[in-house]
Amino acid sequence: xxxxxxxxxxxxxxxxxxxxxxxxxxxxxxxxxxxxxxxxxxxxxxxxxxxxxxxxxxxxxxxxxxxxxxxxxxxxxxxxxxxxxxxxxxxxxxxxxxxxxxxxxxxxxxxxxxxxxxxxxxxxxxxxxxxxxxxxxxxxxxxxxxxxxxxxxxxxxxxxxxxxxxxxxxxxxxxxxxxxxxxxxxxxxxxxxxxxxxxxxxxxxxxxxxx
Numbered sequence: 001x002x003x004x005x006x007x008x009x010x011x012x013x014x015x016x017x018x019x020x021x022x023x024x025x026x027x028x029x030x031x032x033x034x035x036x037x038x039x040x041x042x043x044x045x046x047x048x049x050x051x052x053x054x055x056x057x058x059x060x061x062x063x064x065x066x067x068x069x070x071x072x073x074x075x076x077x078x079x080x081x082x083x084x085x086x087x088x089x090x091x092x093x094x095x096x097x098x099x100x101x102x103x104x105x106x107x108x109x110x111x112x113x114x115x116x117x118x119x120x121x122x123x124x125x126x127x128x129x130x131x132x133x134x135x136x137x138x139x140x141x142x143x144x145x146x147x148x149x150x151x152x153x154x155x156x157x158x159x160x161x162x163x164x165x166x167x168x169x170x171x172x173x174x175x176x177x178x179x180x181x182x183x184x185x186x187x188x189x190x191x192x193x194x195x196x197x198x199x200x201x202x203x204x205x206x207x208x209x210x211x
Contacts, residue, residue: 003127005183006092012185015084017065023047024085034128034156036089041154044082045137048072052109057191075138076122080185082137083124092127095185096134097193099177100162117176119197120190123161125181134159
């Protein structure tokens with residue numbers, strides 16, 4: 001298997017940028033790639049606050065170095081940044097996109113969107129120990145405490161894509177459709193999906209703010 005395209009920096013996944021490198025190196029000190037993957041997953045999950053209301057669709061706003069500057073982001077932002085960090089570490093990584101339904105903690109978002117279906121949701125696939133494993137760094141510890149769900153852990157060996165239930169056993173998150181994986185951020189495809197699902201939020205500026 002040729003993994004080179006999942007190791008190379010791109011315009012969006014700019015893992016060679018000094019800011020990405022400084023963040024990554026400051027949070028990783030393990031020797032094995034699996035342990036390094038777990039450390040950087042935890043760092044991106046918890047050091048960047050999950051913010052679903054700030055959605056930017058201009059290319060220059062979506063580079064991982066820009067996300068690093070913001071210090072927060074929605075699921076695709078955080079997944080993109082994690083991919084850049086992984087590639088900086090020599091871990092092949094790619095972006096996955098899916099259609100999901102969120103059952104918990106989305107009352108405000110549902111009022112704005114008119115639905116609890118989120119499109120697209122971004123997750124990460126890393127190539128570790130000769131296989132692809134999925135992980136989702138979106139919800140930080142603070143958000144999980146607020147929503148009453150366990151923090152989503154990742155061991156570098158098994159898929160970890162979302163808590164199916166909250167602590168009370170109620171439905172939390174379900175995947176409805178998977179759109180596949182991408183070596184780079186497919187911005188045109190993301191915009192196409194969002195225009196179809198949420199046409200009311202597009203005004204031609206390339207910036208959607210849901211607040």
